[in-house]
Amino acid sequence: MQLKNQTTFRRLLTGLFFFAFVTTVNTAFAGEAEGKELFQSKCQRCHLIDKKMTGPALQGVRERWTDSTNLYAWIKNSQSFLATGDKYANALYKEYGSVMPAFPELTDANIADILVYIDAEAARKAAPPVDTAAGPVEAKKDNTQLYWILIIALAIIAMIMSRAVKYLNVMVHQKYDDPAPDQTPWFRQRRFRPLVGLIGILLLCWLSVSMWNSATSLGRQQGYAPEQPILYSHKVHAGINQIDCKYCHVGAERGKAAVIPSLSVCMNCHYNIQGVSGTDPNYPKAVYDKEIAKIYSYIGFNPSTLKYESEPKPIEWVKIHNLPDHVYFNHAQHVKVGGIECQTCHGQIQEMDVVQQQENLSMGWCINCHRNSNVNFTTNDFYKPYAVLHEKLKNGEIENVKAVDIGATECQKCHY
Amino acid sequence: MVKNTLVVALVAVVIVPATFTSCKKASGDYPGDSYTYDMNYSRAYETYALHPELPNHMSALMPVAHTVPYVGNAVAGTKGDSLSMALNLPYTIPNTPEGYLLAATANKNPFTIQDKEAVETGKHFFDIYCAICHGKAGDGKGVIVTSGKYTAAPPSYFDPVYMAMTEGTMFHSVSYGRNAMQPYAYALNKQERWKVITYIKKLQADYAAAQAATAQTAPETAATAEAK
Numbered sequence: 001m002q003l004k005n006q007t008t009f010r011r012l013l014t015g016l017f018f019f020a021f022v023t024t025v026n027t028a029f030a031g032e033a034e035g036k037e038l039f040q041s042k043c044q045r046c047h048l049i050d051k052k053m054t055g056p057a058l059q060g061v062r063e064r065w066t067d068s069t070n071l072y073a074w075i076k077n078s079q080s081f082l083a084t085g086d087k088y089a090n091a092l093y094k095e096y097g098s099v100m101p102a103f104p105e106l107t108d109a110n111i112a113d114i115l116v117y118i119d120a121e122a123a124r125k126a127a128p129p130v131d132t133a134a135g136p137v138e139a140k141k142d143n144t145q146l147y148w149i150l151i152i153a154l155a156i157i158a159m160i161m162s163r164a165v166k167y168l169n170v171m172v173h174q175k176y177d178d179p180a181p182d183q184t185p186w187f188r189q190r191r192f193r194p195l196v197g198l199i200g201i202l203l204l205c206w207l208s209v210s211m212w213n214s215a216t217s218l219g220r221q222q223g224y225a226p227e228q229p230i231l232y233s234h235k236v237h238a239g240i241n242q243i244d245c246k247y248c249h250v251g252a253e254r255g256k257a258a259v260i261p262s263l264s265v266c267m268n269c270h271y272n273i274q275g276v277s278g279t280d281p282n283y284p285k286a287v288y289d290k291e292i293a294k295i296y297s298y299i300g301f302n303p304s305t306l307k308y309e310s311e312p313k314p315i316e317w318v319k320i321h322n323l324p325d326h327v328y329f330n331h332a333q334h335v336k337v338g339g340i341e342c343q344t345c346h347g348q349i350q351e352m353d354v355v356q357q358q359e360n361l362s363m364g365w366c367i368n369c370h371r372n373s374n375v376n377f378t379t380n381d382f383y384k385p386y387a388v389l390h391e392k393l394k395n396g397e398i399e400n401v402k403a404v405d406i407g408a409t410e411c412q413k414c415h416y
Numbered sequence: 417m418v419k420n421t422l423v424v425a426l427v428a429v430v431i432v433p434a435t436f437t438s439c440k441k442a443s444g445d446y447p448g449d450s451y452t453y454d455m456n457y458s459r460a461y462e463t464y465a466l467h468p469e470l471p472n473h474m475s476a477l478m479p480v481a482h483t484v485p486y487v488g489n490a491v492a493g494t495k496g497d498s499l500s501m502a503l504n505l506p507y508t509i510p511n512t513p514e515g516y517l518l519a520a521t522a523n524k525n526p527f528t529i530q531d532k533e534a535v536e537t538g539k540h541f542f543d544i545y546c547a548i549c550h551g552k553a554g555d556g557k558g559v560i561v562t563s564g565k566y567t568a569a570p571p572s573y574f575d576p577v578y579m580a581m582t583e584g585t586m587f588h589s590v591s592y593g594r595n596a597m598q599p600y601a602y603a604l605n606k607q608e609r610w611k612v613i614t615y616i617k618k619l620q621a622d623y624a625a626a627q628a629a630t631a632q633t634a635p636e637t638a639a640t641a642e643a644k
Binding site (some may be wrong): 040041044045046048053054098099101203207210211214215217218219220221222223224225226227241242243244246247250256257259260262264265267268269271272273277278313314316317319322324325326357 | 429432433436437439441442443444445446447448449450451452454455456457458459460463464466472473474513543544545548556559560563564565566567568569570571572577595596598599602603
């Protein structure tokens with residue numbers, strides 16, 4: 001009983017402490033949380049704390065505006081404040097060339113909260129950053145060659161040793177005048193014949209299979225994963241950030257090529273995201289900030305002034321999925337009409353940091369899919385003209401329509 | 417005899433397999449060997465292939481000046497054709513503060529929120545291009561914003577300012593970009609932009625209807641409570 005009381009008491013005490021702690025923390029940053037929410041919903045569209053965007057960086061805004069009533073009036077309705085002819089305000093308008101929308105709904109207390117948040121956030125940003133950047137990613141060492149050398153060396157040693165053992169054996173027999181043992185090697189002996197035969201057949205099979213695989217893989221590029229001019233990770237963009245493939249590859253639904261996104265597509269986000277914001281150790285800031293900076297150098301963008309200053313030059317991305325010249329493939333037909341996921345042909349792209357060709361893109365692989373895939377026959381108007389097949393479907397003569405039924409395996413569909 | 421057998425065995429087991437398997441497979445930076453390079457790698461210029469003669473070696477060129485891409489399948493000379501011609505012509509209101517104000521009334525949406533096809537197509541494109549920041553529901557809570565990666569949080573479409581915003585202004589913003597948002601004319605032609613805006617207006621109309629419904633039921637419940 002006493003024990004139970006003690007624990008209850010202890011719990012009460014910790015609870016009290018915790019409560020006291022929380023309240024003190026809250027009072028220390030009064031209004032910061034409210035300010036943060038308001039900042040995010042009202043200001044963040046155009047302003048950052050430590051960097052210029054559409055509007056100026058907001059750190060030190062209180063020092064820049066000597067009269068706080070002017071600042072409050074400016075925030076509430078910038079245009080009417082401009083009309084008063086304030087020098088600083090007019091200079092700002094000239095520099096940024098855009099009008100800040102009016103915020104009549106903000107009260108003085110609201111604005112004070114926002115300013116508290118700005119100061120707190122600026123102080124946090126000014127504090128020396130915690131060094132989270134790991135060293136450069138070490139390349140995985142390939143030890144296969146070393147292993148082979150070791151295996152061969154060991155095999156030679158084993159052979160020499162077995163020879164030595166054999167000769168020693170013979171010498172021992174000679175010394176004691178024993179009759180010499182049978183010298184026929186084991187694989188010539190009659191009783192091992194089936195085993196030798198079996199090994200021979202297995203060896204032949206293995207050789208044929210590896211020859212076949214190797215010869216057919218020629219020109220197919222399966223496993224090709226070249227280094228690209230920018231260390232762009234599909235895993236970060238399509239996987240972690242869940243950006244739709246078609247956001248960048250705008251051609252996938254519209255034409256033959258899925259389209260390599262132009263640099264302006266990168267700038268949709270990287271106009272604003274100028275460095276790695278996450279703390280994932282797989283994507284160290286030291287490495288990836290430089291990769292983002294590469295976009296700016298290609299497109300000629302100056303991230304400190306937010307202006308396009310120099311002549312853009314193209315990035316020479318390396319093409320990975322290559323079909324031979326004599327094959328016609330159209331993305332729109334598969335993505336838009338067929339409704340096939342990108343991953344069906346390209347593998348789990350959203351998990352690849354470096355894109356690798358997963359499928360062999362051989363003709364057999366194409367044909368297999370054309371034979372086995374059902375077509376969205378009833379829901380897609382594209383297939384309306386197939387009157388006979390629609391009739392058969394209606395009558396229940398066939399259960400579904402495969403791609404092969406509408407000519408997906410005819411030669412001239414892809415080769416012409 | 418023995419010698420001949422040995423030679424045959426050597427050829428069969430060592431030389432032939434070695435020949436067939438010695439071609440290097442694709443891995444890393446190496447695309448792998450091929451039998452027929454000029455069939456595997458197009459001699460003709462494929463999309464984006466390097467071109468030795470053109471500026472920057474780019475085979476992808478800008479369209480010829482003053483040409484207009486025609487999207488649609490309307491028959492020439494019909495009413496459908498004049499509509500789609502108007503949609504195919506370039507957007508002419510300039511990207512200036514005056515243009516922004518002008519767009520509010522000068523731009524007219526050819527679609528209405530009753531047009532099911534327009535709303536559906538609009539949703540399809542909205543989910544690809546807009547939802548990542550503006551959120552699938554249009555509340556400004558897209559994945560990239562809630563995860564904290566993107567600092568410029570977009571507004572909710574259900575703020576009074578945006579509820580009152582005209583479709584023409586929205587069209588102007590989507591075409592030229594606004595504040596942190598960049599232009600989306602690269603991905604959406606005029607017709608598709610109008611459909612996306614139709615979908616946003618539909619979201620707003622649904623939201624307004626839901627608000628009105630709760631406002632109506634609230635006094636009713638209060639009244640019934642009073643009656644009791």
